[in-house]
Amino acid sequence: MAERQGWLWIDAAAAGAAAGVLAEVMVFRLNPEVSQHATAVLIGAPLWATWGALGFGLPLLALGAGLRALRRRRDLWLAPELTAVAYLAAAVICLVNADLHEFLLSSVALRVLAQDGVAWAVGLALALLGGAAVRRAGAPTRLRVAFAAAIIALPLARMLLQPTPPGSPLEVAARPIGAPTQRLLVVGVDGLDAAVLLGRVDDTRAPQLAALERRGCWGPLTPHRPHLRRSAWTSTAVGSYPGRHGVKSKRGWLLPWLPGEPLRLLPWTPQGSRLILPWGLAREVTPPAASVPPLWERLRASGVPTAAVDWPGIWGATVTLEPWRPADRQDLEPAVRSSLEWALEPFPEQAPAVWRAVGGDRGRVAAALAALEAGAGDVWIHLEVLSAARTGLEPLKPRHTREREVVELALQLTDDHLGALLAAAGDGATVAVVAPYGLAPPTPWERLQRLLGIGGAWRVSPDTNPDGVLLLAGPGVATGQRFAGARLADVAPTLCYLLGLPTAQYMEGGLIVDAIAPEFLSAHALRVAE
Incomplete structure (x- = not known):
């Protein structure tokens, strides 16, 4: 009897090892850029298997102990049921990730990932049927060992027989695209969304944004899932999606047995993506830069004087960003400084982030204005004070009066910056104010986590991927209209068209x-260039 009881932890470890190998397959599926030869897969398999035996095996051990207690049989062999749980979890997570990463992977890689979900469902059935056959034979030790080996080897066999289709990002040089007919000004405003435009923007609090709405058009901008900040800003500037330009997460992970190319994307899992990598062996690195040039580099190559001031993303040596210096707090106008000091006084924890954003925006705007005054015909700039204020101090309740003061001051500062940029750009410029994503309050799940003491402290966040906004004004833009919706990759092709330029073949938007x-x-006919 004691020997039978001792099998439970072995059964749980075997099922956990299978879960670890299933995790290895999923990681490779989400990273088609990484070389996935058989040697790399086989070297990683024991590391992932032992990691899974510990990390997933312990919860399975608790589950098995509970099942034994319910059925009042301490000699019950539960390996098939525990394995079925591991395969069920893998099937569900595969299908969730296939849906979640629609724009981050090629269609071929997505199809293989979805097929994995079906394959693991079949593996679940095979585990239960194989377990039943072993039980009918009396469950001798040799058959139990063979069963454990088979369930661990099954994911490896599928990975080796149907490897992930290679999918490196598209490599595009910044070739000339043509000379625009007018100046272009693109202002990225982190924290701007429909809630701000409809609820806070008017001629008193944000006259520049209100005027842009009247003389141009605006509408919601739908980001791609999941929320990856640098990836979203990159997609907006290049006109293609992460599967093509290559920028995904802000972190890359370099495995010691795969030194050539870091992992760019980790699968979504309930316990967090980072924990899927085995034994802390992965080293965090900066992921590869975008392989597709932003629109401003195509214009620079065409001879247009260009200035891009701190546009978020991961940019390589071929992309030039203007130098800028944050403004010192003491350099602010006395009225602005005193108003912010009074509004932020009750919030000592949130105040430093807001002050940093205020100084950063001042410095970036100064660099952009200098470029416009020097004759730049193409200027891109990113502002963040509105996001810094809203993230920590969004007034979600009527009693949040001081928080409302901070957010409205941040909106006024952003609007003032926009007014200065518009005046320097001139009346005939094509203007785009873009926010690739919005901000939303906590979900019920986040609120539950906070009750348990494990949630965040923010008021609003982009994590749930709410819609951003796009405002357009200038020659060729419909006046006073609100369009139904657009995607991030639609921004760059639309700007090309309004400037009288062809769109590029690699641009996936319309x-x-x-x-x-x-x-x-x-x-104006639509033209397409390389």
Whole structure:
């Protein structure tokens, strides 16, 4: 009897080892850029298997002990049921990740990932059927060992027989695309969304944004899932999705047995993505830069004087960003400084982030204004004070009056910066104010986590991927319109069209037709260049 009781931890460890190998397969599926030869898979298999035996085996051990207690049989062999749980979890997580990463992987890689979900469901059935056959034979030790070996080897066999289709990002050089007919000003505003435009923007609090709404058009901008900040800003600037430009997470993970290329993407799992990597062997690195040039580099290559001031993303040596210096707090106008000091006084924890954003925005705007005054015909700039204020101090309740003061001051500062940039750009410029994602309050799940003491402390966040916004103004833009919706990759092609330039073949977005004046559409044919 004691020998039978001792089998439970072995059964749980075997099922956990199978879960670890299933995790290895999932990690490789999400990283088609990484070389996935048989040697790399086989070297990683024992590391993932032992990691899974510990990390997933312990919960399975508790589950098995509970099942034994319920059935009042301490000699019950539970390896098939525990293995079925591991395969069920893998099947569900595969299908969730296939849906979640629609724009981050190629269609072929997504199809293989979804097929894995079906394969693991079949593996679940095989585990139960194989377990039943072993029980009918009396469950001798040799058959139990063979069963454990088979369930661990099954994911490896599938990985080796159907490897992940290679999928390196598209490599595109910044070739000339043509000379625009007018100046371009693109202002990225972190923290701007429909809630701000509809609830806070008016001629008193944000006159520049209100005027842009009247003389141009605006609408929601739908980000790709999951929320990856640098990836979203990159997609907006290049006109393609992460599967093509290569920027995914802000972190890369370099495995010692795969030194050539870091992992760019980890699967979503309930316990967190980082824990899926075995034994802390992965080293955090900066992931590879975007392989597709942003629109401003195509314009620079065309001879247009260009300035891009701190546009978020992961950019390589071929992309030039203007130098800038944050403004010192003491350099602010006395009225602005005193108003912010009074509003932030009750919030000592949130105040430093807001002050840093205020100084950063001042420095970036100064660099952009200098470029415009020097004759730049293409300027891109990113502002963040609105996001810094809203993230920690969004007034979610009527009693949040001081928080409301901070957010409205941040909106006024952003609007003032926008006014200065618009004045320097001139009346004939094409203007885009873009926020690739919005901010949303905590979900019920996040609120439950906070009750348990494990949630965040923010008021609003982009984690749930709420819609951002896009405002357009200038020649060819429909006046006073609100378009139904657009995607991140639609921004760059639409700007090309409004500037009288061809779109590029690698751009996966299309024109936001509702944002363009009908007479402009009828007079300008859509052209495509390499």
